[in-house]
């Protein structure tokens with residue numbers, strides 16, 4: 001299944017090209033922003049934006065995976081629906097066609113006849129991206145495509161993507177918000193158990209090239225399956241927790257009770273607020289924070305699947321917070337509290353069927369997870 005990993009890295013890079021292109025073309029970007037309505041609305045936001053970039057990216061990934069792995073066709077899910085309404089109020093189903101010309105023609109109908117914009121997008125969709133160097137050659141992954149499903153978040157942290165504030169990132173420092181929080185997330189899970197087994201994260205806006213001032217991206221990947229645990233990121237060294245306390249990243253909208261309870265295990269100034277669910281889990285992967293705690297049901301399977309696979313490969317994971325708080329204090333962590341990705345909540349509708357209902361904790365070290373659960377017990 002190293003083929004699947006290579007393919008996902010390639011489509012992730014194509015996705016990043018589309019995301020960059022859509023921001024580059026200012027008039028196009030304005031045109032693309034559309035409000036979500038009805039059951040697909042993430043109830044957390046008064047206004048939640050759905051961009052054509054999102055829809056196009058998701059359909060492109062779905063198309064490319066389906067071509068190479070037809071067995072996966074019915075199991076490629078994503079955040080977005082592929083229905084898009086153009087300026088004339090017409091509904092268009094966005095799909096990737098067999099040729100660049102056909103795709104351009106279809107996109108022009110969404111873009112109210114803007115041929116230039118449609119052609120630019122179609123070119124990015126059909127173009128082979130720059131080669132991504134990863135040493136996956138010797139990698140044998142014992143999985144069959146017919147056993148797997150995929151979750152795609154074409155752009156996570158859409159609000160940061162739309163705001164577009166630029167930060168100059170520094171190694172080892174967490175930057176809470178900005179364009180770098182926007183991530184393409186592609187996660188692979190086992191259909192039988194829902195375990196996340198492979199993840200690709202592409203950060204389209206990692207740094208600006210000093211020569212041409214164009215954005216350059218960065219990618220991260222991981223595989224966790226049986227005894228195989230490989231990640232593009234190395235396991236960060238564990239800091240001496242006793243001296244400094246844990247650092248925990250939170251959503252700025254997190255409950256006061258959670259913040260207060262965590263101060264007992266966190267060092268001073270070690271509660272950090274940052275944007276983007278995917279970005280916060282990435283901070284844990286990179287060792288910029290020890291954990292990400294979320295008590296609300298405001299994330300979805302497409303937000304956590306890809307980064308969850310990377311954390312597992314590093315020896316950590318993502319647990320359901322509500323479930324973990326109900327467990328008895330046996331000391332050992334119950335594997336059944338880890339989030340799974342195969343079953344919808346049948347009592348909910350629309351996007352809500354796939355919410356991470358119990359909230360979550362993303363962690364690298366299970367003893368740190370225990371400290372956090374201990375601190376939160378009885379406080380929520």
Ligand code: 2IP
Pocket residue numbers: 042079153155156157158159251252253274275276277278298299300303
């Ligand atoms: C959002 C996005 C938000 C996050 C929310 C996600 O996904 O990652 O930033 O909220 O939970 O569902 P917060 O930043 O407060 O953690 P999207 O941008 O794809 O809608």
Ligand code: CA
Pocket residue numbers: 153155156157277302303
């Ligand atoms: Ca998201």
Ligand code: CA
Pocket residue numbers: 054079153154155156157158
């Ligand atoms: Ca999204």
